[in-house]
Amino acid sequence: DIVMTQSPDSLAVSLGERAAINCKSSQSVLYSSDNKNYLAWYQQKPGQPPKLLIYWASSRESGVPDRFSGSGSGTDFTLTINSLQAEDVAVYYCQHYYSAPFTFGGGTKVEIK
Amino acid sequence: EVQLLESGGGLVQPGGSLRLSCAATGFTFSNYAMSWVRQPPGKGLEWVSVITNSGGATFYADSEKGRFTMSRDNSKNTLYLQMNSLTAADTALYYCAKGRGGPNTAIDSWGQGTLVTVSS
Numbered sequence: 001d002i003v004m005t006q007s008p009d010s011l012a013v014s015l016g017e018r019a020a021i022n023c024k025s026s027q028s029v030l031y032s033s034d035n036k037n038y039l040a041w042y043q044q045k046p047g048q049p050p051k052l053l054i055y056w057a058s059s060r061e062s063g064v065p066d067r068f069s070g071s072g073s074g075t076d077f078t079l080t081i082n083s084l085q086a087e088d089v090a091v092y093y094c095q096h097y098y099s100a101p102f103t104f105g106g107g108t109k110v111e112i113k
Numbered sequence: 114e115v116q117l118l119e120s121g122g123g124l125v126q127p128g129g130s131l132r133l134s135c136a137a138t139g140f141t142f143s144n145y146a147m148s149w150v151r152q153p154p155g156k157g158l159e160w161v162s163v164i165t166n167s168g169g170a171t172f173y174a175d176s177e178k179g180r181f182t183m184s185r186d187n188s189k190n191t192l193y194l195q196m197n198s199l200t201a202a203d204t205a206l207y208y209c210a211k212g213r214g215g216p217n218t219a220i221d222s223w224g225q226g227t228l229v230t231v232s233s
Contacts, residue, residue, distance in 0.1 A: 001175065040219035042158075049208055049223035050150075050158065061221065093158050097217050100163060100172035102148075107157040 006105035012113040019081040021108045023094035028074045038098035041079045045090045115139040115222040117209045122227030135192040135209030143187040146212035149194050151205035163216045199231045
């Protein structure tokens with residue numbers, strides 16, 4: 001099974017500053033036949049279900065603000081939130097969908113400094 | 114608008130069984146893979162299982178294999194999760210979720226969840 005490890009567990013960022021969350025997979029989630037990274041990022045606010053932000057490691061879901069971006073390939077990935085807004089306070093999760101089981105990372109809590 | 118409405122959660126004794134349902138509306142249900150994801154109280158997301166659009170194949174997390182059975186009825190636009198031999202570790206909010214396409218795609222829609230509590 002692929003293990004997803006996120007870091008840090010939590011971070012506090014000032015409004016308008018950049019937040020970066022890392023996600024590392026125990027094996028590559030890059031599928032050679034289509035050259036796609038089978039990785040997604042989700043945002044979960046308190047009392048709400050998760051919301052898809054990024055799929056294929058760097059494709060932004062429709063309606064997601066462009067301050068959210070995903071990067072990386074193979075085993076190392078980053079979710080970047082540029083110019084953090086108050087409404088971005090949430091827990092963020094990465095998930096691979098390369099081969100079942102499609103495990104999630106442990107989550108990163110983003111707060112305002 | 115995609116809507117996923119879970120039901121069937123509740124309090125069950127250790128060793129007991131429960132069947133969750135998820136009614137789907139707002140999209141062509143038979144075209145998409147569906148998943149169950151759970152979240153223990155105060156903890157992170159745990160992937161449980163996925164089923165192909167036709168229901169011809171299912172995949173499970175290791176801890177659920179042999180205990181949980183996922184199925185779907187495309188004529189009723191409904192997803193199911195049969196859970197047997199439940200333990201306290203299965204206590205969680207269970208989300209029904211829709212894939213962007215086949216099973217190897219991201220989840221783009223989630224229900225509000227149904228709470229399962231395993232306790233004597």
